Amino acid sequence: MLNIKIINHSTHLLPAYETEHAAGMDLRAFLNEAITIKPLQRILIPTGLHIELPVGYEAQIRPRSGLAFKHGIGIVNSPGTIDADYRGEIKVLLVNLSDTDFVVNDGERIAQMVVAKHETVNWQPATELGDTQRGAGGYGHTGK
Numbered sequence: 001m002l003n004i005k006i007i008n009h010s011t012h013l014l015p016a017y018e019t020e021h022a023a024g025m026d027l028r029a030f031l032n033e034a035i036t037i038k039p040l041q042r043i044l045i046p047t048g049l050h051i052e053l054p055v056g057y058e059a060q061i062r063p064r065s066g067l068a069f070k071h072g073i074g075i076v077n078s079p080g081t082i083d084a085d086y087r088g089e090i091k092v093l094l095v096n097l098s099d100t101d102f103v104v105n106d107g108e109r110i111a112q113m114v115v116a117k118h119e120t121v122n123w124q125p126a127t128e129l130g131d132t133q134r135g136a137g138g139y140g141h142t143g144k
């Protein structure tokens with residue numbers, strides 16, 4: 001169980017898993033009035049949510065594939081990162097990659113949030129790194 005603070009609790013739903021084994025909880029827009037996102041415009045959409053993640057956890061803000069496929073709606077900084085020490089409002093940076101306006105209404109599901117464990121590492125400066133078969137190969141060096 002995680003602490004969650006919801007602005008205007010009475011009118012807002014908790015983020016929820018929409019199916020039994022979903023990885024992502026859908027996030028809803030928290031708006032006084034509808035917002036129109038013009039083609040190629042990016043807009044920070046409030047969710048009304050503040051959360052308290054345990055240390056060692058992060059939340060990833062990911063696009064919904066349905067909005068992406070049907071309306072060209074993506075997230076500019078996808079996946080957005082919510083740090084465990086963040087206490088501000090979670091916001092979603094939507095971008096409209098279609099050629100028509102897209103309207104976001106209050107309460108609509110605009111993104112999904114995956115809560116995940118992460119490692120925290122320390123660096124040990126080294127002059128040599130362990131050998132691998134790949135070495136520095138990348139960017140398609142194995143072919144198409």
Ligand SMILES: O=c1ccn([C@H]2C[C@H](O)[C@@H](COP(=O)(O)OP(=O)(O)OP(=O)(O)O)O2)c(=O)[nH]1
Nearest residue numbers: 061077080081082083084086089090091092093
């Ligand atoms: O899609 C996002 C991404 C981030 N955040 C919040 C939570 C996160 O912990 C904080 C900072 O995000 P990030 O580290 O990605 O941004 P930054 O540009 O590095 O800002 P900062 O210098 O505040 O870390 O902003 C959101 O609400 N939505």
Ligand SMILES: [Mg+2]
Nearest residue numbers: 081082083086
């Ligand atoms: Mg940062």
